[in-house]
Amino acid sequence: MTNLAHLRKSALALPEVEEGTHFGMVAFSVRGKGFVSLTQDGHVQLQLPDDAADAAVAAHPSGERLVRMGTPIGFRVPLADINGKDLNALLRAAWSSRAPKRLAASLTAAETAADGPVGDLPAGIGRPATRALSGAGLTTLEQVAQHTESQLLALHGVGPKAIRILTETLAQRGLTLRK
Incomplete structure (x- = not known):
């Protein structure tokens, strides 16, 4: 149900x-x-x-x-x-x-892409989070930084671990998630 x-x-x-x-x-x-x-x-x-x-x-x-x-x-x-x-x-x-x-084609391509890096997203976030982000058109850390934590968590496949890794990687580049 x-x-x-x-x-x-x-x-x-x-x-x-x-x-x-x-x-x-x-x-x-x-x-x-x-x-x-x-x-x-x-x-x-x-x-x-x-x-x-x-x-x-x-x-x-x-x-x-x-x-x-x-x-x-x-x-x-x-x-x-x-x-x-x-x-x-x-x-x-x-x-x-x-x-x-x-x-529609870009989402299909993102979902069927071979395992491996997408843009400059860190590999440590995992394949489900990488697929979810790339499926939403977010393939760079700059694009990810334009979203809030809750927006990212709403994507199926993005969880707390991926948020932690993304936040740490963004901080290393002098970026933060939108508040």
Whole structure:
């Protein structure tokens, strides 16, 4: 069972996602294009391509096609009826279908990159944190320094150890995380 906190954390972990409202619903967008919203009655609505929506309907019996003005635009399911792993996959598919192609390609490249250094990020932060930061478009310490600790911790894969190492490395370069 998932909740709004999980939805929020997972959506905001994707690059350039902003939270807002759409017709009174909590909604998330990438560069101004909405890709997911949560209705007042607890249904998550995801804008998905037809093939992904069909697969979601087949995998989640309590879900249904999302139709606007007679045109199928995605998938709708009670948030409580979907597990976290499935929600994350659907969020990623919805984000990818609405994000600019270069942005989506950069996230895919970051996630599939061979193990090794990314930019000037310290290797000691670990692969999950490196993937999370590079997936968010943060590949240099200068870019990391423009964020707060809480913003970095919100990225799936970045934990206290990575924050400690990043803070120490930034201090060695005369930089700090934003307050």
